[in-house]
Amino acid sequence: MDIKPIRTEEDYDWALAEIAPYFDEVPAKGTAEADRFDVLADLISAYEAKNHPMEALNPVDFIATFMEEKGLQQGDFAVVVGSVSRASEFLNRKRPLTLSAVQKIHQEWRLPASVLIQPYHLEEDNAPQQAVAG
Numbered sequence: 001m002d003i004k005p006i007r008t009e010e011d012y013d014w015a016l017a018e019i020a021p022y023f024d025e026v027p028a029k030g031t032a033e034a035d036r037f038d039v040l041a042d043l044i045s046a047y048e049a050k051n052h053p054m055e056a057l058n059p060v061d062f063i064a065t066f067m068e069e070k071g072l073q074q075g076d077f078a079v080v081v082g083s084v085s086r087a088s089e090f091l092n093r094k095r096p097l098t099l100s101a102v103q104k105i106h107q108e109w110r111l112p113a114s115v116l117i118q119p120y121h122l123e124e125d126n127a128p129q130q131a132v133a134g
Contacts, residue, residue: 003018003039005043006043006044006046006047018040056118057115058118059115062111066111
């Protein structure tokens with residue numbers, strides 16, 4: 001295997017170029033190419049985690065991103081959390097997600113509860129407050 005550690009941005013660019021063709025033509029499991037893909041993916045992931053960490057989304061942004069990706073509207077969210085007004089309050093950060101809402105979102109949409117329970121700021125009276133599920 002012609003794989004090397006990723007220590008620099010040049011190495012990173014090389015690894016990205018090497019792995020790109022595998023997304024067009026996925027190698028068969030158990031082959032040397034599949035092993036090469038797995039090793040490259042692990043190296044890239046480790047380098048990105050160390051050198052290009054992504055900030056985690058707060059629960060409201062996470063829900064909004066999920067809804068956008070799935071083509072869901074606020075009305076769809078209202079069905080899950082119980083009412084249009086409650087959905088609006090949650091999405092506009094006027095009210096913190098409740099434990100009940102977190103459980104419903106997790107059950108209905110299979111979003112990880114560990115993300116949904118993270119603290120975030122509310123937008124109440126122009127004075128952000130920290131919100132937690134409860």
